[in-house]
Amino acid sequence: MENLELWVGVEPTVSRVGDETLDQLALSGFDRRLEDIDRLASVGARAVRFPLLWERTAPDGPEHADWRWADERLARLAGHGVTPIVGLVHHGSGPRGTHLLDPAFAEGVRAYARAVAERYPHVDAYTPVNEPLTTARFSALYGHWYPHARDERSLWRALLHQMRATVLAMGEIRKVNPAARLIQTEDLGFVHSTPALRDQAGFENERRWLSLDLLMGRVDEHHPLWDHLRRVMGATEAELRPFAEHPCPPDLVGLNVYVTSERFLDERLHRYPPHTHGGNGRARYADVEAVRVLGEGIGGPGARLREAHDRYGLPLAITEVHLGCTREEQLRWLHETWQAAQDARREGADVRAVTAWAALGAFEWNSLLTRRSGHYESGLWDVRAPEPRPTALLGLARDLAAGRPPAHPVLGGPGWWHRAERLTFPPHGPVHADPPAGRPLLITGATGMFGQALARACEGRGLPHLSLSCRDLDPADSASVERTLKDHHPWAVVDAAGVVRMDAAEHDPRIPHENVPGPQVLARACAKEDVRLLTFSSDLVFGAREGVRLPFLESDAPGPLNASGRARLAAEEGVLARLPGALVVRTGALFGPWDPQNFAAHVRRELQAGRRVRAARDRVVSLTFVPDLAHAVLDLLIDGETGIWHLAHAAAVTWADFARQVARVSGLDPDGVEGVDAATLPLPASLPSALASERGWPLPSLSSALERWSAQVENLERELTAAD
Incomplete structure (x- = not known):
């Protein structure tokens, strides 16, 4: 035969x-x-x-x-x-x-x-x-x-x-x-x-x-x-x-x-x-x-x-x-x-x-x-x-x-x-179930928003993973990184460490330590051990485009206007110089159900309290829902994608429009959002830029993301109420 x-x-x-x-x-x-x-x-x-x-x-x-x-x-x-x-x-x-x-x-x-x-x-x-x-x-x-x-x-x-x-x-x-x-x-x-x-x-x-x-x-x-x-x-x-x-x-x-x-x-x-x-x-x-x-x-x-x-x-x-x-x-x-x-x-x-x-x-x-x-x-x-x-x-x-x-x-x-x-229903008959198996995925920054979201995604997908905090692994310590790779033999490393709060990061002394040397050390070690690497950057590597609303593509020249953006760009360049096969993902402004400090949560909280929300009407931004980001980057990593990728929902909006969408999906009054000029807002760092991709669009629509965000936030609120 x-x-x-x-x-x-x-x-x-x-x-x-x-x-x-x-x-x-x-x-x-x-x-x-x-x-x-x-x-x-x-x-x-x-x-x-x-x-x-x-x-x-x-x-x-x-x-x-x-x-x-x-x-x-x-x-x-x-x-x-x-x-x-x-x-x-x-x-x-x-x-x-x-x-x-x-x-x-x-x-x-x-x-x-x-x-x-x-x-x-x-x-x-x-x-x-x-x-x-x-x-x-x-x-x-x-x-x-x-x-x-x-x-x-x-x-x-x-x-x-x-x-x-x-x-x-x-x-x-x-x-x-x-x-x-x-x-x-x-x-x-x-x-x-x-x-x-x-x-x-x-x-x-x-x-x-x-x-x-x-x-x-x-x-x-x-x-x-x-x-x-x-x-x-x-x-x-x-x-x-x-x-x-x-x-x-x-x-x-x-x-x-x-x-x-x-x-x-x-x-x-x-x-x-x-x-x-x-x-x-x-x-x-x-x-x-x-x-x-x-x-x-x-x-x-x-x-x-x-x-x-x-x-x-x-x-x-x-x-x-x-x-x-x-x-x-x-x-x-x-x-x-x-x-x-x-x-x-x-x-x-x-x-x-x-x-x-x-x-x-x-x-x-x-x-x-x-x-x-x-x-x-x-x-x-x-x-x-x-x-x-x-x-x-x-x-x-x-x-x-x-x-x-x-x-x-x-x-x-x-x-x-x-x-x-x-098994989502009471099982019929004795249960046979296999545990997850295989080489692990190593995730740095276990306590951060990225790290937690990625760990949740891996858990649901049956991907063995090891989440390490900065106490477990110092990404800037080459000896610590090399020892960890040899001990655990991961097939890939996801660098989820770093500062994501752009305004707080403007004068944060951790930026040079976490956002520049760490990823470069990881890249060098991964190249030596033939391990895939995924690291994150952001829209802050770009500056504003005056007079136009066109989003930035992967091939556009960066031009950061703040400390966080400059650190992210330096990290990108250092990683790709040491490991050209690394995957570098730039995200839009992040929002997720487990983070009470992001802009969507702020809008929901303020409107629920009966307070008005002031948001920029003259700045266009791309949004990235953290659970969607976690699944998309894992798919790209498994696909063997390399180089720079932009991952943001396709619909770039003004901050004011986004706030109104948050209000609607939360069942709140969008008229409680006041659109104002960005110059009138007390923001120490420049606002993010809009992103688009010339490589692919694996994220679902922003409206879909917002609906799921709202449902997950409501579930968390009910769980907290029940616990009290």
């Missing part, structure tokens, strides 16, 4: 909710960047799941198809020697003139498939309809997507039309290319339950195979769901017989496996929030993610591969493996899936490939595509940048494709789905 292959794919869903369409290819930019084909080929993948979607290419019928986009990209894939697996419908309803409950849907897909095959006769791998059962459930049983039906008879109609479309499409394709292969994908989950709901779980675990069983010709009078299909779902023998009499078995079964694909059913409703409550008409129960309640944990991709092998004995692949999470968890999920596929192969399953998905990330899947909130999950690249920015996932994918042992240090620890914090 050949070695396990790496495939790659982009998230291409064209979803419809009501009259609004959400196009993942447009959101990610894949629809306009031809060079993305080169990026995909650079992974070392043998095949690409290529979206040649009906509603994008031929919305007015095959005779009016526009092939230019596909022509360019398929030709370039061929030049790289990468096999395309062409998808025709991906979680879509087709063009506006049809939908999943339309009997003409299947004929429309057939006509389009014939046109595609005639245009590209060399293409020999197809997925006519991606995840037909999953799409039918979401569109016709749960009502999330168009046409928003919510009953089992509609579920059958939607599934029937997609399965007919698949069979008819492959028939037309094989008339042109008899060797064409059907790569049929489905999200293969698993349902766990309490003993009282064992029958319901068994029914759902049987139903998950239905799309594949239909293609295999297995759905007849002996099938476990035959009576349910006929009696409850309204399927007729005339609809079912053709599948049994004329099977269209896949040449390869593609399993799409997610952490959330496994569910748990529990009749004890009081344990779970109301939005999880549902039922089957006979019993009421909660339907939750199994990973959040099941003490033994989930089966994951290995269990699903073994099940599919036992049931069908066909060639298999993992055709989607994505995790919308922090970077180390994304790495762990892909790596674990690859290992599970290798293990299944050793046990006799014919597993051909694992697909790195979604290469360019995914948008709005946190709401199952039902709303537009700007939510984005990065993939092998992060598209929140002038050009897609490679992440650590790309390095891992290349290692897997080349057969190299992955070496990233964060892979030494278990994913969150194995750790104790996964």
Whole structure:
């Protein structure tokens, strides 16, 4: 048997909710960047799941198809020697003139498939309809997507039309290319339950195979769901017989496996929030993610591969493996899936490939595509940048494709789905949980705002870390630093020490000691031990731009106007001179829920007391929410980013406007904020400058940050009140 292959794919869903369409290819930019084909080929993948979607290419019928986009990209894939697996419908309803409950849907897909095959006769791998059962459930049983039906008879109609479309499409394709292969994908989950709901779980675990069983010709009078299909779902023998009499078995079964694909059913409703409550008409129960309640944990991709092998004995692949999470968890999920596929192969399953998905990330899947909130999950690249920015996932994918042992240090620890914090509900059954493991991250400045925020982030992400205060480690003492690195063998150091209060810092004698020599000593020691280094700077390295409101970019020349800014600039230059591969992050004005002294907390406190707040109306500032900063810098550090980065929320505002936003999100009167000229305010140091980035924009919106800040502050206030 050949070695396990790496495939790659982009998230291409064209979803419809009501009259609004959400196009993942447009959101990610894949629809306009031809060079993305080169990026995909650079992974070392043998095949690409290529979206040649009906509603994008031929919305007015095959005779009016526009092939230019596909022509360019398929030709370039061929030049790289990468096999395309062409998808025709991906979680879509087709063009506006049809939908999943339309009997003409299947004929429309057939006509389009014939046109595609005639245009590209060399293409020999197809997925006519991606995840037909999953799409039918979401569109016709749960009502999330168009046409928003919510009953089992509609579920059958939607599934029937997609399965007919698949069979008819492959028939037309094989008339042109008899060797064409059907790569049929489905999200293969698993349902766990309490003993009282064992029958319901068994029914759902049987139903998950239905799309594949239909293609295999297995759905007849002996099938476990035959009576349910006929009696409850309204399927007729005339609809079912053709599948049994004329099977269209896949040449390869593609399993799409997610952490959330496994569910748990529990009749004890009081344990779970109301939005999880549902039922089957006979019993009421909660339907939750199994990973959040099941003490033994989930089966994951290995269990699903073994099940599919036992049931069908066909060639298999993992055709989607994505995790919308922090970077180390994304790495762990892909790596674990690859290992599970290798293990299944050793046990006799014919597993051909694992697909790195979604290469360019995914948008709005946190709401199952039902709303537009700007939510984005990065993939092998992060598209929140002038050009897609490679992440650590790309390095891992290349290692897997080349057969190299992955070496990233964060892979030494278990994913969150194995750790104790996964359990957000009372556990069902004995709990098995793995502790964080692997080489630590060393954090200096443990008692400061940066240090505490980073420690919290590491704790939540399962990143072993060691937080050291100035009593534990003097960053300016080279002997102390070198001894600490040798003793603890960290994979990276985060220098969170230093003074962040710009006004107090103007005449603070600690500045030369903490902000200049310390980072330079750390840089020299990290270079010697081959350890990554992250250190912080600020917008104070720049001066004001008179008469303009343009923010400063990383490439702009610094010009500090105060002592803190000059110290920060000297530290930056010293660090990069000694360790050019260091990561230096400049932040905007900081605010966070645990710091009662920042400007946002001051505004909230003063307005709550009924006092007016005076704030500059003529100075533009960029803000940085400390928890967002902590997670973003850890991602960048894991990605291996180097050099200077600006991390601030995109919306630069005046101090007065920011104060009014704080008031609104806190439920206070924004008219209590008085905008004044900065010259009238008693500020010993010059005010910060606005920042923007030419490298990437990993932080969420300022409005989102403020909403979360307010919620966290309110929670802390309630905890303090309860403690009193």
